[in-house]
Amino acid sequence: MTQIPELELLTEESFSRGLMVLASIDNDLAQILETLGPPPIWSREPGFATLVWIILEQQVSLAAAKAVFTRLCGVVVTLTPENFLTLDDAQLKGIGFSRQKILYCRGLADAIATGQLDLSKLSKMDETAIRTQLKRLKGIGDWTVDIYLLMALQRADVFPKGDLGLAIALQKLKNLGTRPTPAQLETMTQHWRPWRAIAARLLWHYYLSNANSNKLMGV
Structure with a gap:
């Protein structure tokens, strides 16, 4: 590494x-x-919650994404992958998730919960390795990785x-x-x-x- x-x-x-x-x-x-x-x-705290927030920001206004994220945090007080996975489609749509973003965030939560992805290790990895790890997941492209690198991992x-x-x-x-x-x-x-x-x-x-x-x- x-x-x-x-x-x-x-x-x-x-x-x-x-x-x-x-x-x-x-x-x-x-x-x-x-x-x-x-x-x-x-800056934002590294971790699952921030990646969910960035996914919510894809192709919508910052204000709209923040409103959905705030509602999510009101429903799931501790936003962990495991807690997120307890929400069904109706609950997530009620919070404001699109069908695509339900899919993306569930995929992220599942990858972390099953040990396929360890976000805590990213801080010690180089940018190329981080990009490869995260882009394996559906719905995470270069923009999402860039924002995470820039705001959560504070890469210069x-x-x-x-x-x-x-x-x-x-x-x-x-x-x-x-x-x-x-x-x-x-x-x-x-x-x-x-x-x-x-x-x-x-x-x-x-x-x-x-x-x-x-x-x-x-x-």
């Missing part, structure tokens, strides 16, 4: 340092920092190239004629390495300052 270099994990110190580096190499990011101040670090060099908010923000920030595709985002952000997760937070900060937080996320 590959040991994670310290640089790849965000701390308050490395976050501040990364902001300074990004501001020195990209004038547009420097302008965001000067105008809006530092973005929130935006993750950029969710499938995120709509980031694409909109970069189009506006760089005054582009068209919204960049995920492949274009991947290319355009290479010079921000190894701090792309901080750049993503700056762009979300900018995006949220220009629009309501009730916006679509990626897939």
Whole structure:
């Protein structure tokens, strides 16, 4: 198992340092920092509950996903895979789950409950291994893995190239004629390495300052 270099994990110190580096190499990011101040670090607790929340955020507004997640936590006070699996289709649909997301979250819960997936081990794995582990599960694609890596595992060099908010923000920030595709985002952000997760937070900060937080996320 590959040991994670310290640089790849965000701390308050490395976050501040990364902001300074990004501001020195990209004038547009420097302008965001000067105008809006530092973005929130935006973190979530690693584990099953956070992955369920991220799955709920796929292709819907953040507000809608949070409402469903809040209702779920009201029904299942301790949100463990085992407790989640006690809910039937009618209960989950009543909470606000779509048929697809019932399938995805049950698959995740079952994989953990049966020992096929151990989320506690992910923190010590490299990004490629984490991506391989999680993407074996139906309904978990690159965007979901990226958000988990960025927010739950605090990896410093993750950029969710499938995120709509980031694409909109970069189009506006760089005054582009068209919204960049995920492949274009991947290319355009290479010079921000190894701090792309901080750049993503700056762009979300900018995006949220220009629009309501009730916006679509990626897939």
